[in-house]
Amino acid sequence: MQLTSFSDFAFRALLFLGDLPEGELTSITRVTEQYGVSRNHMVKVINKLGHAGFVTTVRGKNGGIRLAKPAEQIILGEVVRALEPMQLVDCSEPACNITSACRLKGVFRQALEAFLAELDKHTLADMLADNSELIAMFQLDTPA
Known part of the structure; x- marks a missing residue:
């Protein structure tokens, strides 16, 4: 499975925010400058993360x-x-005319469940713990 760039940017933003000192605020501009991504796109990402309860603005x-x-x-x-559409392929009719007999949809569903089960074993904190190389890249000691 390949995640969309939307999820990619969301994870990047979460990593950056996850390394901030507790309670500290930063700006969307600072996040976009860190990664060199479109500010307009990041605004949409942060908005979605806010609605999902991961980010506070x-x-x-x-x-x-x-x-x-x-x-x-x-x-x-x-x-x-x-953030992601959870359908790997479109098995609805008329998009696919073999849906009633196709066994692939079951295999794809199991694969997606296994993928998500693995991700469920990990937290944002796990991605930041003992990751001094990533933390150094954030250069959080520079003024906002």
Whole structure:
């Protein structure tokens, strides 16, 4: 399975936010500059992450974004479920005229379940723990 760029950007944003000191806010601009991605696209990503309960946005002069819950509580499989269409192939008619006899849809469903089950074993905190190389790339000691 290949995740969309939307999920890719979401995971990048979550990693960056997950390394912020607890309670600290940052800006979408800072996240986009870190990764060199489109600000407009990242705004949509952060909005979706906010609606899904992974990110909190604070409006105003001293506003910004941060994780809505601890990184230990952000399960990778839940993020994928919130952002990705969970259908690997379109087995509906008229898109496919062999749906009633095809066994592939069952295999694809099992494969997707196995993929998500593996992601469910890992949290955002797991991706950040003992990952000094990634943390150094974020250069969080630079002014916002």
